[in-house]
Amino acid sequence: MSDHSLASSEHADDHGVEHPGYGTFVKVWLALVVLTGLLVLMSHFGQSYAVWGLLILTPIKAGLVFYFFMHLKYEGALLKGVVLVTLGTLLIFFALLFSDVAFR
Amino acid sequence: MSESSHAHAIHRDDFGARLGMWLFLVTEMVLFGGLFIAYSYMRSKYPAEFHHAGAELNATLGITNTLVLLTSSLTVVLAIVAIQRGDRRKTMAFLATTLGLGLVFLVIKSFEWATKFHHGLYPNSAHLATLPHGEQVFFGLYFTMTGLHGLHVIAGLSVLGYMLRMVAKGEITQDRYVHLENGGLYWHLVDVIWIFLLPLFYLAA
Numbered sequence: 001m002s003d004h005s006l007a008s009s010e011h012a013d014d015h016g017v018e019h020p021g022y023g024t025f026v027k028v029w030l031a032l033v034v035l036t037g038l039l040v041l042m043s044h045f046g047q048s049y050a051v052w053g054l055l056i057l058t059p060i061k062a063g064l065v066f067y068f069f070m071h072l073k074y075e076g077a078l079l080k081g082v083v084l085v086t087l088g089t090l091l092i093f094f095a096l097l098f099s100d101v102a103f104r
Numbered sequence: 105m106s107e108s109s110h111a112h113a114i115h116r117d118d119f120g121a122r123l124g125m126w127l128f129l130v131t132e133m134v135l136f137g138g139l140f141i142a143y144s145y146m147r148s149k150y151p152a153e154f155h156h157a158g159a160e161l162n163a164t165l166g167i168t169n170t171l172v173l174l175t176s177s178l179t180v181v182l183a184i185v186a187i188q189r190g191d192r193r194k195t196m197a198f199l200a201t202t203l204g205l206g207l208v209f210l211v212i213k214s215f216e217w218a219t220k221f222h223h224g225l226y227p228n229s230a231h232l233a234t235l236p237h238g239e240q241v242f243f244g245l246y247f248t249m250t251g252l253h254g255l256h257v258i259a260g261l262s263v264l265g266y267m268l269r270m271v272a273k274g275e276i277t278q279d280r281y282v283h284l285e286n287g288g289l290y291w292h293l294v295d296v297i298w299i300f301l302l303p304l305f306y307l308a309a
Contacts, residue, residue, distance in 0.1 A: 019188045025182060043303070047155065053303065058303055071285070
């Protein structure tokens with residue numbers, strides 16, 4: 001991948017940040033495929049494993065897509081903040097709903 | 105006024121364009137997030153019915169479609185790397201691959217839905233009305249969420265198809281590719297939503 005990193009260093013964007021090469025994203029894709037395989041494997045061990053797989057592996061997969069594929073890694077604090085505030089809001093709604101359901 | 109003397113002094117704000125796209129994407133996240141919360145509540149209310157109805161779904165097709173979408177996400181991001189390097193042919197090849205994979209996703213999805221319809225499972229069907237209430241809720245959420253996601257796939261393919269046209273016409277270039285970035289962002293969000301739909305309906309139910 002040395003030729004790729006060499007080529008990418010020639011094209012810095014308007015922030016002066018170097019663009020990642022093909023290899024970075026292929027590695028992320030491989031990680032996503034492996035995590036999917038792990039998720040499927042866990043679901044074969046029964047329902048509780050499947051749910052744990054869902055709760056742990058799925059957010060990691062989504063995080064990888066957000067961080068690398070959607071370039072959040074290379075964005076500033078404002079864009080990262082917009083996404084985090086949204087996810088936080090959803091989490092609050094989620095917690096509020098289940099705090100209601102749990103005490104009925 | 106040094107800018108006005110420049111031959112191509114057009115106002116452009118790539119960061120602003122991406123910020124606008126992200127603001128739109130967070131509304132999409134809230135839209136699907138609400139449905140995810142609805143699913144979680146209904147699942148906690150009808151665990152046995154969700155388990156039984158979930159067994160009706162074809163996990164192999166769901167997993168295959170996950171791999172198809174993950175790969176299509178990769179090719180979009182590779183198209184952006186290619187345009188950053190000024191390689192127009194590679195950009196177009198990666199985008200065309202993405203479009204092809206998106207179509208494969210839709211074909212698999214349509215086979216899956218056709219099988220459900222064949223078994224009498226479709227919104228408001230007579231057979232569905234005979235099932236327990238929890239299973240009706242499961243299939244209601246299944247058709248709503250995968251259907252809404254499918255519409256997003258069609259929208260994403262239209263956007264990326266237009267991006268391919270813009271690259272071909274030289275309107276998206278090495279120096280100006282924020283349209284392609286934003287089109288890609290939309291496609292990745294469609295991928296992220298499916299990442300959640302797979303375990304919700306096909307694996308953990």
